[in-house]
Amino acid sequence: MSQPPFQLSSWLVVVFAAVCGMTVANIYYAQALIGPITHDLKIPPAWAGTVVTLTQLGYGAGLFLIVPLADRVENRRLILLTVTALILSLVGSSLSHAAAPFMLCAFAIGLCSVGSQILLPLAMHFVAPERRGQIIGNIMGGLLTGIMLARPLANAIAAALGWRAVFGLSAGAMALIGGILWRVLPTYRPEGQIRYGDLLRSIGQLVVRHKTLRYRILYHGILFAVFNMFWTAVPLMLHDRFGLGQGKIALFSLAGAGGALAAPLAGRWADRGHARAATRGAVLGVGLMSFCTGLTVDSGWLLLTAMLALLLDAGVQTNQIVSQRAVYNLDNAARGRLNAAYMTAVFMAGAAGSLGGAALYSHLGWQGVSRVSALLCGIDLVVLFIGFRRGVRD
Structure with missing residues (x-):
């Protein structure tokens, strides 16, 4: 039709x-x-x-x-x-x-x-x-x-x-x-009229069928877990380390909103054939920013920590855009199910990151959050290398 x-x-x-x-x-x-x-x-x-x-x-x-x-x-x-x-x-x-x-x-x-x-x-x-x-x-x-x-x-x-x-x-x-x-x-x-039960079952089949979908879920799932880990622990750290109240913590969170400005740029980079480089840069950048916040928080540099938070968010949003573009291009007739598979898995990873952020901070402080986030990004880089070697589409 x-x-x-x-x-x-x-x-x-x-x-x-x-x-x-x-x-x-x-x-x-x-x-x-x-x-x-x-x-x-x-x-x-x-x-x-x-x-x-x-x-x-x-x-x-x-x-x-x-x-x-x-x-x-x-x-x-x-x-x-x-x-x-x-x-x-x-x-x-x-x-x-x-x-x-x-x-x-x-x-x-x-x-x-x-x-x-x-x-x-x-x-x-x-x-x-x-x-x-x-x-x-x-x-x-x-x-x-x-x-x-x-x-x-x-x-x-x-x-x-x-x-x-x-x-x-x-x-x-x-x-x-x-x-x-x-x-x-x-x-x-x-055009298709798939029964609802078959529609839901086919989500798993799409994950099995499309290697790019599986790897893009891994790429961004790990990064989104780091993102949620960071923003769950940040309010606790800002109150404990810098003595900020709710209003000033809200102002700090506005720094993260600036990271959304990276989204349109990331889309243009991907359209020009730079999706792979954008993904590598995003994961490496998020890992580096996460590690550096451990240094800035220990030194009491609040403004520099806010700048690192902005760059961290920009990296996460860049990878999100590049990954969604790759997923949407896999099958025009199954975009809804592809998006459901991708977003549900990434969302679950983010929820795990939120739980982990609070637990890490309570037991190991901000250094624990910073170092575990950097370690997860290192694991993500290894997954990236394997995925690119196996021909994951951009």
Whole structure:
């Protein structure tokens, strides 16, 4: 079945980037609001982490259960349905006055925030192969900015209006986003009509079939674990070593948002045939920056540590863009499932990194976080060497 003609203009790329950023930010608001949420809803301290965990679990479930549907059902309708459900979940969170309904809404927020992971592969259907890296970079730049700005934005709104206002205002913003998407989204109906059970089973088959997918999961899974390890331990270190309060820690986290500026550049490098060099440089750079933060923190150099954090984030985002471009180019008819396999595995690696970051810092301090991160990047370089020797596609 032929698809209707559609041109992905520069303006639409900006819209898609903003949509992805605002959508994925919803996953991270609760991380900044654990204190007031647990106090207001009388959630025991031992269960405080559940607020964040349920949102993350919901997102992981959405990656595996919803994103593959992009290869089976009409994409425009699927995206609009996830946005509508997300709005209802956000409203439910803002109105919850007991732990149980809030926890249910937290899981639903994560589950329904995967619309951005359907929108990005959809855009690739309307872009020439030689421009895919550039477009992925531009859209992912918006998504990554949303991730990094979510925590300081949530802190600022909660300080002025209370934590419920964060979810209420986000629901209003997503309603506006939904209206824009209803006007501008193209129609895309996949040609295949695979049964849902077969669709999910085929995700594992794609992992087995595509060597590039397996290695790109390893490349970025390790790097994303380092990223989450770093940003989980950073607030603890900034408070203990530099005596920073919540507001100044939020300002430090803005340094990470600057790393999103690397995303468009990474996409252009990949389109010009430099994907392999970009991957090597990203992994080596992240390892070096991680190791150097051990020196700057010990020396009390806060500004230099912030600069290293920016460069570390830039390296991680560079590898993400290059890896997604390689994965999306493997099979046009299976982009939803390829993205589901890649993102679910990377997301799980990131979750492991978050757990490891807190544990490492509590037992070995920042030097432990720094050195283990550098060691993981060294392992990643070995995996890169093996993958390139085995002919992994760029």
